[in-house]
Amino acid sequence: MKRQYQSLLLKINLVILIVNGFGFCADNPFNIYSKISKYDSLLTDGLLRYKIPGAAAAIIQDHKIIYKETFGVRNIYSQIAVNDSTIFRLASLSKGFTSTLTGMLVEENLLNWDSKVIDFLPDLKLSDPAATENLTISHLLSQTSGLPSYAGTDKLENNISYQQLIQDLAIIPLVSMPGEQYNYQNVVFSLTGDILAEITNQSFEKLLNTYIFKPLKLRHTSIGMDAYLQEHNHAFPHIKADSIWIPTTVKPSYYNIPPAAGINASIDDMIIWVKAMLGAYPQIIPDNIRKETMKAHIPTEKASRYFGKWENLGQTWYGLGWRVFEFDEHTLVYHGGYVQGFRAEIALDLYRNIGIVVLMNAASPLADNCIPMFFDLFVEKQQ
Secondary structure, X not given: OHXXXXXXXXXXXXXXXXXXXXXXXXXXXXXXXXXXXXXXXXXXXXXXXXXXXXXXXXXXXXXXXXXXXXEEEOOXXXXXXXXXXXXXXXHHHHHHHHHHHHHHHHHOOOOOOOOEHHHOOOOOOOOOHHHHHHOEHHHHHOOOOOOOOOOOHHHHHOOOOHHHHHHHHHHOOOOOOOOOOXXXXXXXXXXXXXXXXXXXXXXXXXXXXXXXXXXXXXXXXXXXXXXXXXXXXXXXXXXXXXXXXEEOXXXXXXXXXXHHHOEEEEHHHHHHHHHHHOOOOOXXXXXXXXXXXXXXXXXXXXXXXXXXXXXOEEEEEEOOOOEEEEEOOEEEEXXXXXXXXXXXXXXXXXXXXXXXXXXXXXXXXXXXXXXXXXXXXXXXXXX
């Protein structure tokens, strides 16, 4: 394993050079070449330090790939290398796909962001009738349902059925009325998929394929556990046992809430997704949809573990399926994902039109640091 990583350090091409791209212009004020070379070294060193079995990373600027690399192996036992088409679980990065899909149906006038959930899911009940009546789709996507953080997640972890989880929302005491307070959710967020299926008479999976996967030509992106297992070129989840990474079985529970955590994708497909979220394909995903999902909706606490590694962070919010940061006086859009044996990280600098995505088949402190260390490098002053 160590020899595999060391060989990467000896590669002549540490980055993919786009010779006519802004990133490598002689007068580039951000000196992107040297920064990406340094980032590659930091990322590779981190993967070595934590002995991460496998990973993939990419950086896109002005809709061009300026860095792409794969690291290590899909399975520590088989030693088959991760490549550009290897699929990883995205976990909560799925939320950005869900909010985008919702926006596309809003664009078709099938619903509104402020449509009431009860109009589509009349059997839904929260513990307060007024909250049930006033809960909107925007509340679901912005994590402002009024329920306490991670409502139902303990039962989800114990493989309680999704239908039972939704019924149990009626007995969970609220901490606020909808729209008043941020509290992160997975189960409640996934009601969005039920609504979209209800108004279209199509499954959430089919809608994603029709509106996003196929138009963007995401050939190695799928939804659900069966699709993950059927793809031969998938990364295996790894956990620590006596300080050694070992492959483990795929955890099925979060596949039961696909709008929140059920999507799988390769680094090549995530590059296309980053481009799309930076506005490269307005004919597929109109700019007004992107801007609405990435708008700050509710303040979040900076004391959260999500922000501990960020040195240049200002205010923080949640948008619709995205976290929204004030970073270096500009807007940064971000989300992280975790499910047993996988970490996924994505961030977009909307001002500089640059995005980064990192996928790993093991969880470690490096996952918390890999995005902020890039942006800290990116904005640091010339020495």
